[in-house]
Every structure is written in C-alpha cells, then in structure tokens.
Amino acid sequence: MATTAFVEFSVVVRPQSNFVNTSYLQQLHSHRPFLSLSIPKSTAALSFTQSLGFGCGIERQQCDRRDLVQTSAVRELAGSLISAQGHRFAIVVARFNDLITKKLLEGALSTFKSYSVREEDIDVVWVPGSFEIGVVAQQLGKSRKYQSILCIGAVIRGDTSHYDAVVNAATSGVLSAGLNSGTPCIFGVLTCDTLEQAFDRVGGKAGNKGAEAALTAIEMASLFEHHLKPLQ
Secondary structure (H helix, E strand, O other), X not given: OOOOOEEEEEEEEEEOOOOOOHHHHHHHHOOOOOOEEEEEOOOOOOEEEOOOOEEEEEEEOOOOXXXXXXXXXXXXXXXXXXXXXXXXXXXXXXXXXXXXXXXXXXXXXXXXXXXXXXXXXXXXXXXXXXXXXXXHHHHHHHOOOOOEEEEEEEEEOOOOOHHHHHHHHHHHHHHHHHHHHOOOXXXXXXXXXXXXXXXXXXXXXXXXXXXXXXXXXHHHHHHHHHOOOOOO
C-alpha cells in the first residue's frame, strides 16, 4: 500500500503594490512564518496572489522528485462507427406527421445499410404519435433482442400549449426507456416551430436527422456491446 510523504511550506507576504502599508508588512514579516502547511509531497509547488495588494508565495523547503507518484494511463472507452454488422436495431416511428417521419425513417434505414446492418436485423414499430414512443421503446429495450432502439417522431408547434406537453412527454419518455431497460434509446424526434423547419431536417439544407440519429444508435450499440455489457 502506498504511503504519503509530507512537505513543510511557509507562506511569505511580499508587496505587489505601492499602496501597501509598509509598517504593517514589517509587522507581518517580524512573525514569519505566520502560516505553515503540510501537504502531500507529490503535490507540485504552488503560488497564489491575493487581490488586496499582497503577494503570497509558498516556499518549498524540501522536495525529492524521486518520491513523486507516477500516474497510470487513462483508459478511454468509445463505440465504433466502422461497422454495425451483427447488431440488431429497433426503430419506433410515430405515424403523426408521417410526411416528416417517413423521410426520417428512410434516412435511418439508408445509414444502417451503409454500415452493413442487414435488413433482417432491423424491426420497425409504428406508434400513433410521439407521445407513445417511450413506452414502446422501453418494452423493446427490456426484450434484450436489440443493441439499440431508435426513436423517430416529429412535433410541430401549433397555437396551443399541446406542443410543449407532447415534446416534454416524448423527451422524458425516451430517456426513461433507456434508463429503465438498460438498452440505449436514441432520441430522433424533431421539435420544430414550422413545417418548413421540419422539411429542412429531413433531407433539406440541415441534412437528415434520421440518418444522424442512426449513427448515434450504431455508436451506442457498439459501446454497450464491447465495453458496457451488463454482467449476466
């Protein structure tokens, strides 16, 4: 078991301003050191400055570099986007605003194909609207048949507060589905102020958000499968 060595430090006050009361400083220096600290020897030399016009330097009295603790390499985990072959995916799609959601689905399917996901490894589940996505995604996740669940919907702002209720329910529903099932559930629900904004995001000038969500599903599936798989 490693032990911790300690080094003695003393705080010394040095003037940094012409406006400092020199007689007060002389009193302070007559009582040096007025503060001593013991900190781990592995800690690097420190310095700090007070905003009141005093410079407080910490003088290191002893240090042996041979006693510095060597840190081990940090382990980094990440999902792969090289290939998703062999992984199974479910796509939950809201039928409401299907002019938008069908294009999101097309973008997602195209991306899965580009990353070697077989058609037989993809199940598409239709639900009435974005409000219903969460509960279905959670059941699919709990089935343990899929490495990731992609949730697709479109909510367009109207004249009432219904928009906010649906958006909040869809967002929390997808989040809860992933947390409760242990399977990554990817949020691919568009929340737009106008229909024009929605079309911009299904193949227009803002790209296809369904394709982007599919990439997220692939990466998360890889991360869970190779690094975060629950113990059986």
